[in-house]
Amino acid sequence: MTKLLQTTIAGSLPKPAWLAEPKTLWAPWRLEGDALAEGIEDAVRLAVRDQVEAGIDIVTDGEQTRRHFVTTFLEALDGVDFEHRKTVRIRNRYDADVPVVVGPVARRHPVFVDAARFLRGTTERRVKVTLPGPMTMVDTLYDAHYRSREKLAWAFAEILNEEARAIEATGRRRHPVRRAGVQRLLRRGARLGSGDARASRAGPRCTTAVHICYGYGIKANIDWKQTLGRVEAVRADVSLLSRSSIRQVSLECANSHVPIELIGLLEGKDVLVGAIDVATDRVETPEDVAATLRSALRHVPAERLFPCTNCGMVPLARDVARGKLRALAAGAALVRAEA
Numbered sequence: 001m002t003k004l005l006q007t008t009i010a011g012s013l014p015k016p017a018w019l020a021e022p023k024t025l026w027a028p029w030r031l032e033g034d035a036l037a038e039g040i041e042d043a044v045r046l047a048v049r050d051q052v053e054a055g056i057d058i059v060t061d062g063e064q065t066r067r068h069f070v071t072t073f074l075e076a077l078d079g080v081d082f083e084h085r086k087t088v089r090i091r092n093r094y095d096a097d098v099p100v101v102v103g104p105v106a107r108r109h110p111v112f113v114d115a116a117r118f119l120r121g122t123t124e125r126r127v128k129v130t131l132p133g134p135m136t137m138v139d140t141l142y143d144a145h146y147r148s149r150e151k152l153a154w155a156f157a158e159i160l161n162e163e164a165r166a167i168e169a170t171g172r173r174r175h176p177v178r179r180a181g182v183q184r185l186l187r188r189g190a191r192l193g194s195g196d197a198r199a200s201r202a203g204p205r206c207t208t209a210v211h212i213c214y215g216y217g218i219k220a221n222i223d224w225k226q227t228l229g230r231v232e233a234v235r236a237d238v239s240l241l242s243r244s245s246i247r248q249v250s251l252e253c254a255n256s257h258v259p260i261e262l263i264g265l266l267e268g269k270d271v272l273v274g275a276i277d278v279a280t281d282r283v284e285t286p287e288d289v290a291a292t293l294r295s296a297l298r299h300v301p302a303e304r305l306f307p308c309t310n311c312g313m314v315p316l317a318r319d320v321a322r323g324k325l326r327a328l329a330a331g332a333a334l335v336r337a338e339a
Contacts, residue, residue, distance in 0.1 A: 004302045005332045006057040011130040012312030013047045013062030048122045055329030058126045065115040070132040070140045079105040086142035101143045107159045110166050117170040168206045209248035238265045252310040264299035271300045274310035276324045283323035289331020307332040
């Protein structure tokens with residue numbers, strides 16, 4: 001019998017202080033050369049161990065292999081200039097200096113394939129590999145070549161499809177590929193995000209997922225979330241995903257300001273229910289997690305519900321993240337016993 005309420009995380013975990021500056025996004029590496037390669041592998045082993053010891057069922061590498069979720073992938077592509085940056089408004093929330101698309105984007109070589117192969121060798125548990133989605137990539141750079149969000153997103157979708165299939169080929173065990181494919185499913189971005197996520201999919205042994213990301217727990221994102229009461233706009237966006245070929249949808253359900261009943265629109269999809277708030281250092285109790293999951297179960301059958309974190313946890317302290325992992329697994333166990 002398949003275990004109900006299998007737990008997982010949205011992707012990232014904090015890096016050890018000897019590898020990168022703690023609680024910092026885009027933190028530079030503190031090691032170089034062979035020492036960096038060895039340090040990254042050690043960090044992956046620690047991230048997997050923390051998840052396994054906490055009781056997480058489907059594990060990731062904690063994104064220990066990359067400085068940043070999006071830009072590390074972009075750095076491996078042709079057509080992207082990191083030397084001459086532009087300042088743009090990211091997700092309509094804050095300004096950032098970003099790389100510039102100066103020519104046709106293309107994948108020179110596999111990007112995370114070796115990391116996926118290494119992750120598989122660290123555990124017997126099911127694994128998933130996180131990839132930035134087309135719309136997230138579009139929103140994290142300045143386009144001086146295509147001059148079209150849609151054209152650029154489709155180009156990225158083809159690249160991600162190549163990468164996902166190469167990752168799939170690293171092993172025979174079934175594993176999900178989670179893709180933060182829709183960073184902002186609101187207003188004009190919804191149709192583009194859904195279409196691109198549908199285009200960039202792996203083969204039959206992979207479960208393609210999309211994460212509706214409200215962002216890490218920085219002030220700009222926390223302030224923005226206060227505006228998420230426009231239920232009809234969000235309802236339309238979730239409905240678009242429900243009609244896509246995506247198998248799993250990951251949503252922020254802990255303190256999200258969006259009514260949890262909207263997940264009922266995702267009939268037939270697996271739903272990764274975010275029951276851990278990554279925008280606070282407070283460690284949830286198992287009962288906190290259980291309460292969110294019980295609410296979700298009113299709208300999603302247990303066999304399609306996967307307890308998850310709201311987003312990645314890289315900006316948190318490691319002890320806080322470990323506490324949240326344990327709370328997620330313990331809360332899921334409480335509800336599993338009731339099923």
